[in-house]
Amino acid sequence: MSERPHMSSTSWRRSQPITSGFGAGWVLVIFGVLAFLLPPGGTAQQPPDPVPPVGVAPAAVEAENDQELQTIFRSEISFVRVDAIVTDEDGNALVDLTADDFEIFEDDIPQKIESFKLVKHTGVFDPDLPPPGTIRNEFDLEREAAREDSRIFVFFLDEYHVRDYNAMRMMQPLVDFVETQLAPTDLVGIMYPLTPLFDVTLTRNHEQIVHALRQFKGRKYEYDVLNGYEAAYAHYPTTDVEKIRNDVSLSALKALAMKLGGLREGRKSIIVLSEGYTDYVPPQLRDESAGGGGRRGAMRYNPLAGNSRMEESTRLFQDMGMRANLVYTADIANRNNTSFYMVDPRGLAVWEYDMSQVPIDHETDQSMLRILQDTLYVLADESDGRAIVNRNDIGPGLAQIVADQSSYYLLGYTSSEAPTDGEFHEIKVEVNRPDVRIRARKGYYALTEDNATRLMAPPKPEPPSAVSRALAKLAEPTRSRLVRTWVGASRGDNGKTRLTFVWEPIASGQSRRDESASQVMLMAMSDNAAYFRGEVPSRPGGTLPLAEFEADPGELELNVAIEDEYGDVLDRAVDELVVPDFTGTDVALSTPTVLRAQNTMEMRRIAADPDALPTAGRYFRRTDQLLLRGEAYAPGASPVDVTARLLNREGASMMPLPVELSAGGAYELSVQLSPFPRGDYLVEVSAASGDGVATTLVAFRIQG
Known part of the structure; x- marks a missing residue:
């Protein structure tokens, strides 16, 4: 099974940093919880697997190892550290004591000192x-x-x-x-x-x-x-x-x-x-x-x-x-x-x-x-x-x-x-x-x-790498960012790939910057050719701006300059990505577009508009409704079957999602967010034709 990479998943390197600050805060939260449950420094280390002795059944060795690890781990969670300040009657610190000079009692039971410093x-x-x-x-x-x-x-x-x-x-x-x-x-x-x-x-x-x-x-x-x-x-x-x-x-x-x-x-x-x-x-x-x-x-x-x-x-x-x-x-x-x-x-x-x-x-x-x-x-x-x-x-x-x-x-x-x-x-x-x-x-x-x-339970299995990569795309940009961007890829003409670039301004309440982005200057090029250069202006009425162009499969560099209403550059970014090739004989999926509706009437309007523009954001509210659209490609005129399901952040399936498949491999599916609590989720879209299967993931977060 192959996975089609998202075009919007590439990391940004910037001449003026507007990278995401996600990660460090969550690492601290997780580390703090572990520090609460475990005494500081009480993390167990797993020893290397021993070689089974000759004539001993592997299962017996494994059971013995499990018992040894459990004993080690229980001793670790029972390890207690105590800092002691020792002074004389005048308050002067005594610094010549040894471990033999100390005695520790827990509930009046003497304890053996194992570490001393x-x-x-x-x-x-x-x-x-x-x-x-x-x-x-x-x-x-x-x-x-x-x-x-x-x-x-x-x-x-x-x-x-x-x-x-x-x-x-x-x-x-x-x-x-x-x-x-x-x-x-x-x-x-x-x-x-x-x-x-x-x-x-x-x-x-x-x-x-x-x-x-x-x-x-x-x-x-x-x-x-x-x-x-x-x-x-x-x-x-x-x-x-x-x-x-x-x-x-x-x-x-x-x-x-x-x-x-x-x-x-x-x-x-x-x-x-x-x-x-x-x-x-x-x-x-x-x-x-x-x-x-x-x-x-x-x-x-x-x-x-x-x-x-x-x-x-x-x-x-x-x-x-x-x-x-x-x-x-x-x-x-x-x-x-x-x-x-x-x-x-x-x-x-x-x-x-x-x-x-x-x-x-x-x-x-x-x-x-x-x-x-x-x-x-x-x-x-x-x-x-x-x-x-x-x-x-x-x-x-x-x-x-x-x-x-x-x-x-x-x-x-x-x-x-x-x-x-x-x-x-x-x-x-x-x-x-x-x-x-x-x-x-x-x-x-x-x-x-x-x-x-x-704490002694075996660690949960790690989510599949594809799930981890998709969730990593949820990293919210730092509050110095002025815009969100999204890049999608679909099949173009004459062996080329059609790219769609979308940007939307970040609300002033979510950014520490006082400036407001009015337009984006985009330049797309590779080592061999230039494919697009021009303005992507903001449009009135809240409609998202976009730019569409075709490029050859392979490495591509997107240079983005964010400008204010006077044409002054507020920020710059460089996005290096790999343009997928949809001309091969393998089953393939275009980058799914995500459309957001805040109520049922808006959902009907979006569903009736085949040219409705996608959102660049992936943070939604429980009152929102999502519509995903994309295309599935199979070699020749072979039929293609498209299925979808909702996953949790561990990659486990929560429920199947009905897919409407049109002629030519186009599909769309909707997701109601109201039944689900806050958290991170993924939509997995799979296309199958014959023995070939392609899968893509779209991660999103419900935050309110």
């Missing part, structure tokens, strides 16, 4: 390592983060849980920390609650970090809408908005910890600027619409409204739920060897609610202050970090963050019990020396039996 940072690049490089992409980030001479710090500026005036008073101490305490080797990053994970990176350009810190503004108890995400819930009740903000911030912390855990196994520090977390909102502040426009809370002007047994019970239950969420967040940090250093920007706080808010009784105010400060201690203590709370001078506390990463021991053991109960298991680290202080993670939550079974 002293990690010590001097703030100077190691001359034995390659020179440090610039971080321009995720590959550079992973390379630099893996360096043993670099520490990792990330500021999490929680704008939802910091008042603006507290943010302002904290900026200079944080700037001083970056400028005086961090070394040139240190990798530093900044994240906000709504920062996409793939936008979080690390840098050694500390001036850039200082600039970002100075721009930080707190928004606690402020509900002005700054983006589309916030607009969706702006008029929810205040209690709901605060819960959403808590979920956003804690989810971001979890994701950040997983990303850092995927970079390396050594200790990482997240410096969290926050005044604490609670789902409880006093009755005086419970407005029907946080963004305004609704009725105020009925108890708004009753200062004693929160001083009742019912409100005390509400606070208690809300606090219990929040603590469970915080412990879960810290557990994810522990799994990824990341510590939270919680910085309370209020300094020596004496109240929670200030004069800018309606009066709230002293008892409720002090209760909330204690609850909020306790949440900072929970995140810090459970992740082996520190809480810098009730301090007007946070400088010494910040200096201790650097000291914690400058010298520590990294220990590893395989749990003798190998628990899969999903429960918390306490870890104790002891040193056989007197008068020392030890800080280490307090324990971990074991995998559940279901998770362990899932």
